[in-house]
Amino acid sequence: MSSLFDCRDETQLLAGMRQARQAIGRGDLIVLPTDTVYGVAADAFSPAAVARLLEAKGRGRQQPPPVLVSGRATLRALVSEVPEPVEALVDAFWPGGLTIVLPAQPSLTWDLGETRGTVAVRMPAHRFALELLEETGPLAVSSANKTGVAAALTAAQARDMLGESVAVYLEDGIVETGIPSTIVDATTLVGGSDPIVRVLREGAIDRARLREVLGDLLEPDPPLDGTDGSA
Template identity: 45%
Template structure:
């Protein structure tokens, strides 16, 4: 599609939504869908050119990696390689939910996702429609908030359409995103957790549950 075209908009309660979204993604397209925090815009992780397009449609700085949303914990080893068992315990405790963890990236992930960090940010959203879409697309999607960089995050399909509707291929209207606040982002380095964005989850709650970790 050209940037002068409007994205196709479909209701999230249509049972064919996951398959339709997966088809667009498999062809290198971009989709917008609701999560538990805000609406997201996504590309398939194995389509580097589509991930690169995310930077263009958002006006996102190239030094900011694109996080990856997953449908289940089994995706973590595929995207990171060897995983610290305690980190897996942490994810099992706080996923699905508003927590993104940046961990060492698997070598096969495209540079468009990892950039120069050597890490990938992973999150499992607490939203049934989002999880169904991600699972249908292979279990992992490069996803960032569906807004132009520097502008407010979008909580409805109409807001996302106004922001990006002429720049993406499909918008899924799943009603208002229930959270409205982006996820908390932590970089995991051994037993140290570095907060790079304070969001919906209080980082102190994590260290209360897992005192083996320290916050910085």
């Protein structure tokens, strides 16, 4: 039976964090707060746990989950290279609402789904999430909801959707923004003939802030009139 802990209560926080660590170690799922939306998490290096995460959300292998990390050192361990423009993005927006897609480290033995050799990585700006990541290592995390339904803004909302598929729910009240992270694809910065950063999903970090860091390396903004910009 799943458990919900109110982490705003110090006593429940300690018990909840302990049980969340144990659940990850067993290959179970947990729901945790982040700075964007609540996430459902699994051990990134357990293919069975990642498969359970995708099943809980009603999602297939063609939609692999991003990976949350506790800092830059873990990012370096997971990707093949961190180009200088990505370093600048990390300096500007981590911890925070920016997910960065890069080629994965080829030596990693994991299975997140059909990633095509890439991994999407983010460092969240939330104390509980970072403390947990320090102890568990990288977690495969997706928004805590069924696919096609709005992301949960509380752990209780997540439990209504995900039920017993999740072992431990960590509640920290309504998230501050409720806006998912922005996802950028920086894979062509690693050995690509036409290096450019593409925005795969607009979210917490807008294009104007990205362009302040990346300049012309960021893809052109979409036309305001809704056309495709072709002649």
